[in-house]
Structures are given as structure tokens and as C-alpha cells.
Amino acid sequence: MKTPSILRLSTTTLALCGMFLLAPHGNAAEKDTLDAADVKFVKHAAAAGMAEVKVAELGVKKAENADVKAFATMIAADHTKVNEELKALATTKGIELSDVIDPKHADTFQKLEKLSGKEFDKEFLDTLVSSHKKGVSNFEDAAKDAKNADVKAFAEKTLPALKAHLDKAKELAAK
Template sequence: MPRALSSVPPLTRNQVSKNNTSPNMKNTSITRFSTSTLAFCAALIFASNGMSADKDTLDAADVKFVKQEAAAGMAVVKLAGLGAQKAVRADVKAFAEMLVTDHTKANEELTKLAATKGVELSAVIEPKHAETFQKLEKTESADFDKTFLAEMSSGHKKCVGNFEDAAKDAKDSDLKMWAEKMLPTLKTHLEQAKELASK
């Protein structure tokens, strides 16, 4: 009997260590595994929804610019549409038609950009622009051309200034790029309005 007992090999240091693994060590391993698994699942969820962990939003100044210029762009299309109908001079009518085309495209681009940034835009024309429309609607003949061009000149002058500020100071890179892209067109509109008004 003693000889049988002595035939059992002694446990090695590594075997003792494995057998004596503490519950705390096991819990730590489980915790690490769970944390890694959760992080991986979260990444998959964001990827499947086409989102990133950092939501792409605009700061207050950028939001103000987007809403302000969306309202102004909508007003230009409405006023220019009236100009295309009522302008007496052929060059003023052609200018109004160009404004409708250019600003309709710009409005569509800004609407899409705003949607990607989570900014809701109003579909209702602002009161001040509605008043201008009503004033032009009541104006006839050559007086219409003069008043229309004056409105387009003053409106585009303000618009160019706002876009220059956004192209320089906008925090959002997409918005800044769009403002930079639009500036040459807006400056052309301003120069044409001033030139036509001088005739």
C-alpha cells in the first residue's frame, strides 16, 4: 500500500497555479470578455444603421445660417418667379428666370445638407418676404422692374456677406464647402442685378 501511494506523481507548480485560480480572476476575465463583446456589438449596430458614434450635428451659428439662407433662398425663388411673369424688359425677365433655376438648385442642395445634419427647415415663407412679394405683386410696368431689381440687389448683397462669413467661419466642413461653392454664383447674381438696375 505505501508503494502505491508513492507512485502518484507530485503536482507541478503550473498545475497548482491552474487549479487554484481564484474566483476574482475568473470574474475579471469574464468582465473583460463581456465589455469587448458589447463594444463590438455596438459597433455593428452603428455600422448597420449607417451611423457613427459621434452624431454629425451643427453648432448654433451654423444652424442659424442654414435656416436663414434656406428662408432667403425660398423667397428668391418666389420673388423671381413673379419677376419672370411680370418683368417688362426682356433682360430683367431673363435674369429672373436664371434666379429661379439657380436658387431652386441651391435650395435642393441645402435641404439635403440640412437633413443630414438633423436641421428642420420651415416650408412657410417668412412674413418679411411675404410682404415684399405682396408689394411687388401690386407694382406694374417699369416700376416693377425697378423695384424687383432693387430687391434682388439688396437681398443678394446681404446673402453674399452671410455666405462669405460661413465660408470662413462655419464649424461644419460640409457646410463650409457648400458656402464656398455657392459664393461665385451669388456674386454674379449681385453684379447682374446692379448692372441691370443701372440701365
């Protein structure tokens, strides 16, 4: 009578030990850890992307020129989509992203908010040229140097659209 109880207890103990030994390996597969540079890129790209959407939405409301307004609409849509992809990537990598626009981007938004007409259109396009130059540079660096394959792939996939946005912003600013 005692033997089956001891056997059951031993089997249960071994099963639990096996679960505890395997548990850390299962979590490691779900979330990779990123090096500091990759985390910095993801957080910076998320903050910049969120700011791009806010600025673009302002452009949709305030732009005087129809081409600038259409460009703002495209920027808002494209960056919203990319932001969602980046949030998903960050979640799989265990990176928490802020929902608050950083002060530098907030200052830019507030400056644009006070403008109207052609003055708004000019500053809006100058802002997009500047932000997209920085973005292209950051994404080129990540596409080349990111240690994590998923981060690298995200940067490579997004880079052509950022370059196209930069070219269009420059074209509209030159008119």
C-alpha cells in the same frame, strides 16, 4: 444538454450587447451635429433661397423689360438648384427646414405683386440687389467661419454665383 443552451444564450447575449454598444457610433457617423451658428446659417440660407425663387418667379411673370425677365428666369433656376443642394445638406445634418416663407419675405413678395411695368422692374431689381448683398455677406461669413466642413464647402461653392447675381442685378438696375 444544458451546456449548449447556456453557450447559445451567452453568445446571443454578447452579440446583442455588442450591437447596442456599436449602434450610437453608427448614428453619429450618419448625422454630424452642427454648432448653433452653422444651423442658423443653413436655416437662414434656406429661407432666403426659397424667397428668392418666389420673387424670381414673380419677375418671370411680371417683368416688362426682356433683360429683367431673362434675369428673373436665371435667378429662379439657379436658386432652385441651390435650394435642393441645401435641403440635402440639411437632411444629412439633421436640420429641419421650414416650407413656409417667413413674414419679412412674404411682405416683400406682396409689395412686388401689387406693382407693374417699369415700377415693378425697378422694385424687383432693387429687391434682388438688397437680398443678394445680404446673401453674399452671409455666405462670405459662413465660408470663412463655419465650423462644419460640409457647411463651409457649400458656402464657398455657392458664393461665386451669388456675387454674379448681385453684379447682374446692379448692372440691370443702373440702366
